[in-house]
Amino acid sequence: MPLSTRAIRRLLLSLLLVAPVALFAASEERPPNIIFILADDLGYGDLGSFGQTKIRTPHIDRLAREGMKLTHHYAGSPVCAPSRCVLLTGKDPGSAFIRANRGMAKGGIRVVGQPESEGQYPIPDAEITLAEVLQDAGYKTGGFGKWGLGGPDSTGAPLRQGFDRWFGYNCQAVAHNFYPTYLWDDDKTIPLDNPAFPAHDTLRDDEDPNDPASYERFKGNEYSADLISEQALNFIRDNQEQPFFLYWASTVPHVALQVPDDSLEEYVGLWEDPPYPGGKGYIPHFNPRAAYAAMITRMDRDIGRAIDLVEKLGLANDTIFVFTSDNGATSGTHEGLAGTDAAFFNSSGGLRDGKGSIYEGGIRVPAVVTWPGKIPAGSTSDRVTGFEDWLPTLGEVAGANEVPTDISGVSFVPTLQGKKQSARDSLYREFPSYRGQQAIRVGDWKAVRQNLMPPQKTTQIVRTELYHLGTDRAEENNVASEHPELLARLEKMMRESRTPSKDFPFPVLDEATP
Structure with a gap:
């Protein structure tokens, strides 16, 4: 009798796994619940606990006060899908299956709004994900938000x-619109x-950009982020009697700029806020700065509801909260895209660039963990960690019997315990889009290569840049010529x-790979 797909996956799991040592809890204790909240395009400086002064994030800041801030934490990639692949498989971008955003539609044509034609390039059946590791450890697993x-x-x-x-x-x-016609x-x-309207549009010639009424047609009745958060809370209620893993992949604050009026009103009038009539992607908004801030604060509100619910159910001491972002801020690299204004909010927190860039502003992200x-409580770690580290780390705290051995990630349980842990040998990133980028960090040194995939008919000499992040976190001073042996x-x-x-x-890299 042939093995089922699930049986084959379990067999592969058993062959590629090693049993971790549970350091947090004795075997007779209930494993902790895990609530992993992943923001979408939230910059390093977009939280109050990471230096933000304009946007209110009291509940996430509370998690930071009551737990640990990771100040040198790296997303898996500067864009969505490959970053999430690194997170869920524990493999860095040099070995992960998904390495760039790519649609995978039937017939090669994706029609937004037609479910049968949607989706991104899939991870293979044989990949072992964090959800599978925890599922096999007896966890109820739920995902809410954006998949990709x-x-x-x-x-x-x-x-x-x-x-x-x-x-x-x-x-x-489809997630580019917070008022979709389906989920x-x-x-x-x-x-x-919700009414059907395109996620990329501009005001018409007969619509006055200074009239708020011109923007009303880009609103709906059911805000997806609200529906997603409510379902996430229901998952907590429904599974309070057993260990659960809640993967809350919020779509906030990814553009388009859309938020219900009750949240928008919290920020309207606080500062100068020129309308965005469209023209730089996505849809127009009359108060773009207020909308960006309000989206983040509304997400923070929902996180506060989750914290309150966990406490009400008596689960606070048995629940780990993780909050981080899948990459840097939207307009840190493409200024003004979709009406965003990273400079106004200092969204990159003084780091260079943002989403789509392999400089620090594109891949170093805020992260807080509490248990x-x-x-x-109130601790901070500057140890270098990355998305690939979450699978072995959470597998260990969950007491999972087995975690994959073919991964790049390293458990940082000792760091979370406040103990000394040796520094990782290196952290590697690559991105075969946006002209091709590659970087590696070793200690405080970071090497960066850009323009590895230039436009056709363009001849460009690629020179490796070198930065010392300990003294130059903004990557402004390229010292490659001063350290040739280190660079090599x-x-x-x-x-x-x-x-x-x-x-x-x-x-370029494939040909040079040994």
């Missing part, structure tokens, strides 16, 4: 990758009471840190 790792009928669909429950968007392109509820779509009585060593490490991918080719 495989269409509804693909091997990468969330219910085929370790999640017992899914609610939200499957396709990243996914497990493996079926549910209609929403009462286990993680020291880091270039060699970059070549050795990757495996070529036939699905996501990176010609």
Whole structure:
């Protein structure tokens, strides 16, 4: 009798796994619940606890006060899908399957609003995800928000990758609109009471950009972020009697700039706020700065509701909260995109660039972790950590019997305990889009290579840049010429840190990979 797909996956899991040592809890204790909240395009400086002065985030800031801030934490990639792949598989971008955003539509044509044609390139069935590791450890697993790792009928669909429950968007392109006409509820779509309108549009010639009424047609009745947060809270209520893993992949504050009026009113009039009539992507907004701030504060409100619920249910001491972002802020690299204004909010927190860039502003992200009585309150760690580290770390705190051995991530449980932990040897990043980028960090040194995939018919000499982040966190002073031996060593490490991918080719690097 042939093995089922699930049986094959379990067999692969057993062959590629090692049993971790549970350091937080004795075996007779209930494993902790894990609530992992992933913001979408939130910059390093967008939280009050990370220096933000204009946007209010009291509940996330509370988590920072009551737990640990990770100040040198790196997303898996400067954009959505590959970053999430690193997070869920524990493999860095040099070995992860998904390395760039790519649609995977039937017939090669994706039609936004038609569920049968949506979705991104899928992670393979054989990949072992964090959700599967926790599911096999006895956790109830639920995902809510944005997926982006495989269409509804693909091997990468969330219910085929370790999640017992899914609610939200499957396709990243559909998630560009907070008032969609449908969302996914497990493996079926549910209609929403929203008018259909494109997620990329401008005001018409007959619409006055200085008249608020011109922007009304870009609103709806059911705000997706509200629906997603309510379903996430229901998951907590429904699973309070057993360990659960809640993966809350919020779509905030990814553009388009859309937020209900009751939240928008909290910021309207606080500062000069020129209308965005469109023209730089996505849809117009009359108060773009207020909208960006209000989106983040509304997300923070919902996180506060989750904290309150956990406390009401008596689960606070048995629940780990993690909050971080999938990459840097939207307009840190593309100023003014969709009406965003990273400079006004200092969204990158003094780091260079933002989303889409492999400089610090694109990949270093805010991160806070709290677990009462286990993680020291009010603590900060400057140890370098990355998205690939979450799978082994959370597998360990959950007491999972087995975690994959073919991963790049390293558990940082000792760091979370407030203990000394040796520094990681290196942290590698690559991105075969936006002209091709590559970087590696070793200690405070960071080597960066840009323009590895220039436009056709363009001849460009690629020179490796070198920065000392301990004294130059903004990456303003390229000291490559002063340290030729170090530069050569880091270039060699970059070549050795990757495996070529036939699905996501990176010609310049593939040819040089040993």
